[in-house]
Amino acid sequence: MGDPIVTLDQGTLRGSTSTNLRGQVFFKFQGIPYAKAPLGQLRFKAPVPPEPWTGVLDATKEGQISYQRVPFQKGMVCGGENCLFLNVFTKKVPTDDPNPPLRPVMFWVHGGLFISGSGNEDLYGPEFLMTEDVVLVTINYRLGILGFVSFEDPSLEVPGNAGFKDQVMALQWVQTNISKFGGDPNNVTVFGESAGAISVHLLVLSPMTKGLFHKAIAQSGYALNASARRGCTLLAKTMGLEGVDDKIIYDTLMQKQVDEIFEIQERILKEMVPCQRRLFSYVVEKNSSNPFLDEEPITLMKTGRFNQVPFMLGFTSGEGMLFDMFSRTISDFESVVPWYFGYEPGHPDVKVVANQIKKFYFGDEDISPTTKAQKYDMLSDAHFIFGLYTTILSQYSNSKAPTYLFRMSVESRLNFLKNILKIEVPGACHLDDVGYLFKNFSTPKIEPDSLEDISISRFVKLWTNFAKFGNPTPDENDTLLKTVWKPVTNDNLDFLDIGRFLVARRNPYSDRIKFWKQLFAESPTGRKTLTP
Structure with a gap:
């Protein structure tokens, strides 16, 4: 079999072949530019369409990644600014058939705290x-x-959200080109995990994305996870430019090499408190003619101003285990109070809330090796579960399309991050679900009919069913899934527990959510806008 060739409006690509888990051949096209390189005067700006090329582009190698400290590689720094590339994988490349059958498209957005991946x-x-x-x-x-840098001075044309606009540009590329790879531009599912899931939720909420996708899956992330703050003040302080206007900061950054910008970023990250609003995430664009977001996500959810598409979202049973990756110790429970509770750092009420949290999860005990399970539950609820609950109740009632909720609890050799961190407490860690959808550098040999093999088949079937039909269990007689996954229909949240078996359940962690609802109702923000 020769190398596959595909011709786009941009030019001709030469790909490669590989085999899937079952030994079947598929085609790979890697390192395809979906936008013009964001260099020079395009640095920090919204992406622009790609340029054509001459000859045949070698699409057998991955493109450069964004400049970063690469996770799981001992802190190695690599990448660059010319990073707007995508990869396409397909089982069939259209031939001379003028009307070839087109297949559902699944568009993956990676995670990594918006600073890696x-x-x-x-x-x-x-x-x-x-x-x-x-x-x-x-x-x-x-x-x-x-x-994700943003400036309020409209003359600079850097209102923020460039990384999200990159994702939109990639979706536009898909609409134009994916049929050449056998994909259906009228059946596109966006899906992602962690920061990728936050991205997916924001794509659902963005006015820029209408018609670009038709279903969405958010794994362990949603918009309330990552509200950003405008970073000029902190940038100026870090760069020794306090008190100057936006243009001076912008001009100074434009004169720096990418490694110098990264060094500034590293210094900023060391000063950030975990539960504060992030510097590297979305901002609401008030002075933009074509904003990625024109209102806060909670407002868009509550008013129904979002893309009305089937939405699948969920979490792992031990999300809070993630923080072992950062060697996070909790000596101050005030740092656990989420930003969206609306407290200013140091406010006396924060200490009261922090004491309530400590008492609920630990009683009279302290954090110790014997109370790890309580610590993980607390971090899961503060950083993931309650915000997810708030998101579902705020959005599903204003959506004309179904919402599906899942909990991933299966434990096997494929639980990617939990196995790396060597955590022995029961539960599935943040990122563990990804190991059942994608092969990675730590994936063991998959033995036929093992728990790993069966679980991969279930995950892949549920996710691709949703991409195909907007329903993860369309066939009640499916011998692999053997269950019906009900959508959310009221405040009693139906969900699917994806464990050693698939089990339909209702109201996950109801006692813990009740506690956070009460805390939230008493907070400044909860009394105003965010109450479900």
């Missing part, structure tokens, strides 16, 4: 999803200061 195969190998008849797209986008 890529769409590359080291974490997101396509071998599992390519067992189903879908077309998979994975992307890179700009990270950190390069992707």
Whole structure:
């Protein structure tokens, strides 16, 4: 079999072949530019369409990633600014058939706190999803200061959200080109995990994305996870430019090399408190003619001003285990209070709330090796579960399309991060679900009919069913799934527990959510706008 060739309006691509988990052949096209390189005067700006090329582009190698400290590689720094590339994986390349059958498209957005990650195969190998008849797209986008710096001075044309606009540009590329790879531009599902899931939720809420996708899956992330603050004050302080206007800060950054900008970013990250609003995430654009976001996400959810598409979202049973990755110790429970509770740092009420949290999870005990499970529950609820609950109740009632909720609890050799962190407390860690959808550098050999093999098949079937039909369990007689996943219909939240078996359940962690609801109702923000 020769190398696959695909011709786009931009030019001709030469790809490569590989085999999926079941030994079947599929095609790979990697390092495809979906936008013009964001260099020179395009630094920090919204992306612009890609330029054509001459000859045949070698699409057998992955493109450059955004400049970053690469996770799981001993802090190695690599990448660059010319990073707007995507990869396409497909089981069939259209031939001379003028009306070839088109297949659902799954568009993956990687996580990494908006400061690391890529769409590359080291974490997101396509071998599992390519067992189903879908077309998979994975992307890179700009990270950190390069992707998320924002200025209020409209003359600078940097209102923020460039990294999210990269994602929109990639979706536009899909609409124009994916049929050449056998993909259906009228059946696109965006999906992502962690920061990628936050991105997915924001894509659902953005006015820029209407018609660009038709379903969405958010794994362990949602918009309330990552509200950003405008970073000029902190940038200026870090750069020794306090008191100057936006243009001086912008001009100074434009004169720096990418490694110098990264060094500034590293210094900023060391000063940030975990539960504060982030510097590298979305901002509401008030002075932009074509904003990615024109209102706060909670307002868009409550008013129904979002893309009305089927939405699947969920969490792992031990999300809080993630913080072992950062060696986070909790000596001050005030740092656990989420930003969206509306307290200013140091406010006396924060200490009262912090004491209530400590008492609820630990009683008279302290954090110790014997109370790890309570610590993980607390961090899960503060950083993931309650915000997810708030999101569901705020959004599903204003959506004309179904909302599906899941909890991932299966534990096996594929639980990616939990196994790396060597955590022995029961539960599935943040990021663990990704190991059942994508092959990665730590994936063990998959033995036929093992728990790993069966769980991969279930995950892939549920996710691709949703991409195909907008319903993860359309066939009640499916011998693999053997269950019906009900959508959310009221405040009693139906969800699917994806464990050793698939079990339909209702109202996850009801006692814990009740506690956080009470705390939230008493907070400044809860009394105003965010109450479900």
